[in-house]
Amino acid sequence: MSEALQTAIASQRLLLQTRLSAALSRLQRPCREAWGDRAALEQALSEAMEMLPYCKYLYLLDHQARQITANVARGGLLPEHFDRDRTSRPYMAEALSGTDFSLSSAYLSRNNRRPSLTAVQRLTRSDSELLGYLGADFDLRDLPLTRELCRQSDQWLQLKGDPAIRGALFYQQRVDSLMDSRIDAILDLVIELMSSHGVFHGKLHFSSSRATLWLLDDPYHFRVLDYEDLSDPAICLAYPQRAYPDDAAIPSARIRAIFNQFRELRFMDENIYLRSGSLNIMNGLVALNFSCDGSHYMRWDEFLDKRMDFWLGSAAPTCSESEKPKPAD
Structure with missing residues (x-):
């Protein structure tokens, strides 16, 4: 805890x-x-x-x-x-x-x-x-508590996933998804939706070529966009234009750098790669899930400070239990 x-x-x-x-x-x-x-x-x-x-x-x-x-x-x-x-x-x-x-x-x-x-x-x-x-x-429902809302810590959190997936990490390789084939255009559209159309939380599922979005105008209901939705610039017409929130934790000018980093993590290695990444501009947190099923939650600025060798090296403990298969004799 x-x-x-x-x-x-x-x-x-x-x-x-x-x-x-x-x-x-x-x-x-x-x-x-x-x-x-x-x-x-x-x-x-x-x-x-x-x-x-x-x-x-x-x-x-x-x-x-x-x-x-x-x-x-x-x-x-x-x-x-x-x-x-x-x-x-x-x-x-x-x-x-x-x-x-x-x-x-x-x-x-x-x-x-x-x-x-x-x-x-x-x-x-x-x-x-x-x-x-x-x-x-x-x-507990009836007790006279103060009911103050507990705030989520912005301390970097790392969680290991399914041991079966970690154990088989080096026996599988990334397969290009539909989203991978048009990743630059799709990222441009998602950046536009977050910068100018009221999307405050966006999650990209690279492997399954879909996105999940939460809007300031309707925060209790998420939207799921598939590959065809994300490939059509007209999708912006479906969401009203909204000014970027003044109380956002992330400067709008830094959103592109974060999604560009997602792209780099997606293609950084054939075995260890990003499966999904999300960004919440209101609390400033980035969430990552890798092919080893390890997850990271961290501040956006801390995320941008990390280089690719960090994610591929021994400093990525959520994938560290996997071992590469030994060559046959």
């Missing part, structure tokens, strides 16, 4: 831990006072649900983590969970080891298969003797 995602998740967990710890701590007293009376405990939990509008289930366990109440839900009691042994559940580990309040890692709920969290509060008598545990289950 990327550092940016880890930071975002840690921030949300800290916020939740503070809120939920305070809420469950307030329930200790009514639970202690009703301890041993199942009906009274379930009534106390039902009343507590009003103070926890984002809670899915509340329940109580004895000191051995066996359930002594029904699951209390917003719609009533679920008695089938009474006497359930929860000692082996991962969210009980910290509480059983002595932690006063614990918040589990996110997990998929057993019944609804939804991302969930469980908070556990240890319950003790006034003399610190352990009574049991208060459990609270939460659906």
Whole structure:
């Protein structure tokens, strides 16, 4: 997981831990006072649900983590969970080891298969003797998160693909596609669409001779153009003319250099070559997928700084597990 995602998740967990710890701590007293009376405990939990509008289930366990109440839900009691042994559940580990309040890692709920969290509060008598545990289950959809959008890191990312493809890399060679035969004219048209017709994200599939485009005017729907579409300059008539976005991360004058680099990578070698390349002018990222099925995601300026010998040399680790076949004796 990327550092940016880890930071975002840690921030949300800290916020939740503070809120939920305070809420469950307030329930200790009514639970202690009703301890041993199942009906009274379930009534106390039902009343507590009003103070926890984002809670899915509340329940109580004895000191051995066996359930002594029904699951209390917003719609009533679920008695089938009474006497359930929860000692082996991962969210009980910290509480059983002595932690006063614990918040589990996110997990998929057993019944609804939804991302969930469980908070556990240890319950003790006034003399610190352990009574049991208060459990609270939460659906991530309902929790009071800040919902700040996590931004994609622009750090260079390399991913290895299918091992079967990597292993057979040097047993296959590039075959000219229809797009290869008219690559210069097709690149000119795609550059025009991105510079003057509102295309902010374009992906060229060189091997299958097609392109996938996303437009500023309709960002939720992509367009697929085949070889015939990409070979006809009249395609520009199908997309309204739009000024190049002021907030684009890539200067319009540099788009051509990026696509020219795609062309060089496509023809750089008969075994290691570009299968597809994409450019997003709004976040400034270039995505590449090579014949070894390795993928790279990097900033556009970093991409332009790389020379061909970089991609063919040992600095291309996504293809490094492939070995050239040895000549026959």
